[in-house]
Amino acid sequence: MRFGLTRWNPSSVDRMDPFEEMRSMQDRLNQLFGESETGGGWMDLDTFHPLADIKEKENNIIVTTDLPGIEKKDVNIDIKGNRLWISANTQRENEEEKEGYLMKERSFKRFARSLSLPASVTEQGSTAKMEDGVLTITLPKAEEEEKHKIMIE
Secondary structure, three states: OOOOOOOOOHHHOOOOOHHHHHHHHHHHHHHHHOOOOOOOOOOOOOOEOOOEEEEEEOOEEEEEEEOOOOOHHHEEEEEEOOEEEEEEEEEEEEEEEEOOEEEEEEEEEEEEEEEEOOOOEOOOOOEEEEEOOEEEEEEEEOOOOOOOOOOOO
8 A cells, every 4th residue: 555645647537526526415414414314315406405494382393384386285294203204296287389389398396305393293183284385384292201200229
């Protein structure tokens, strides 16, 4: 094994891909903050990751996120413990025929977000409403288990 300086050879240097660097950095940040999801396609480049507001209010946690152009029938919400997954897929086709030409456009949007909530929640009593492209989810906090102190004899 050689130590020290090595001669630079321009033919041995691969071209840098800035998008690969960004993907790699995003993966490292996701691992650091526990946002990594494997196999679910949560970090695909063609997936929009909407910003979310999380508010803790009395016995509820309220999550608000923007999903522009998405209908409520296309939205999926899943909860497990203190983790919330929001995803939406929509596909539209537009066909126009004018003055002897045909124009057909298709669009596909995918939104996905995985959030760690500040407390465990329960799906019983949960509500979700969609108004003007804004999704608001109200999640009741799960009952906290009582702590039992054990005395040492």
